[in-house]
């Protein structure tokens with residue numbers, strides 16, 4: 001009997017994972033401040049407020065776990081559920097992630113979730129953190145981080161998983177991966193993301209020293225894309241979002257995260273002998289349907305290039321139609337950093353295609 005009711009509870013929890021959360025009221029819908037129609041209804045949970053705008057297809061998602069938005073298990077879970085909900089609703093193409101707590105975007109891992117807790121709890125907690133990472137990093141939505149406060153460690157991880165980062169110009173709002181100073185070693189996927197964002201040497205220094213960058217330095221090193229006065233963070237994030245959404249099927253499909261973001265944790269798989277698989281192979285094993293889908297959806301001439309061997313600019317120029325290359329293009333900087341030919345190729349393709357591919361029927 002107890003077993004049966006336990007199973008029923010587990011089933012219910014699987015169907016409605018938020019039911020496990022303490023004090024959570026996910027799915028509640030209420031009119032947004034100043035809003036009227038359907039496009040201005042907001043929903044969310046206790047710790048995540050979602051303000052959707054159906055007309056623009058953009059939702060603003062606010063972290064609301066005062067005082068410092070520490071990533072508690074509940075906040076992680078609610079973030080994942082809210083993102084999933086938006087991803088499943090085809091009305092939405094972009095999400096702006098920001099904080100509802102003054103002066104802090106997100107303080108990172110909730111240290112009370114790992115200090116003095118038993119291994120099972122730590123494992124559950126860490127799994128939730130990775131789940132959030134996967135959900136954001138491989139999201140089909142365009143994500144823009146509107147960083148309106150301090151953004152250390154896990155906060156920076158969330159920001160790094162977005163497509164674009166706008167930081168408020170306040171010297172107190174520092175951003176970076178400082179976990180080494182706490183004795184926490186960054187996992188390889190986090191290191192890889194740092195490297196992908198600010199380059200190898202800068203990452204090596206910043207990770208080892210646990211650097212937190214003030215806005216000007218964060219901009220200089222490439223950790224954020226824009227630094228703006230605090231009262232312009234939201235509007236700038238919206239403008240950035242408009243830029244990304246103006247591109248046909250931005251980020252999400254033709255040449256989306258699976259291309260650029262081949263180094264998500266799941267990609268780092270090892271073969272039976274313990275040898276690390278090349279990232280491209282690992283990604284294909286993990287997401288065969290996505291890889292295939294996306295290759296098929298590419299412009300035919302580009303797909304032909306993908307299937308070719310040499311990921312050189314010359315070869316791409318040869319297979320890409322002239323109209324695609326009509327405007328000046330960014331190449332080279334994008335293609336160089338990955339040792340895998342396939343992904344170097346895809347990165348280069350993305351750089352080329354992102355602005356120039358004609359809309360697919």
Ligand SMILES: CCCC/C=C\CC(=O)SCCNC(=O)CCNC(=O)[C@H](O)C(C)(C)COP(=O)(O)OP(=O)(O)OC[C@H]1O[C@@H](n2cnc3c(N)ncnc32)[C@H](O)[C@@H]1OP(=O)(O)O
Nearest residue numbers: 068070107108109110111112150152153154179184185186
């Ligand atoms: C394998 C792991 C991969 C690594 C991934 C992630 C690693 C991490 O995220 S580890 C967490 C690292 N986070 C930090 O180092 C941030 C530490 N906090 C701060 O720097 C400041 O608190 C912050 C700038 C965010 C805000 O400053 P203030 O506004 O001045 O607030 P307080 O410092 O007074 O803090 C208020 C209150 O919150 C407690 N606190 C702060 N950070 C955390 C945290 N990460 N987890 C839990 N609790 C935290 C702080 O102790 C204060 O508590 P009280 O004293 O009880 O009021």
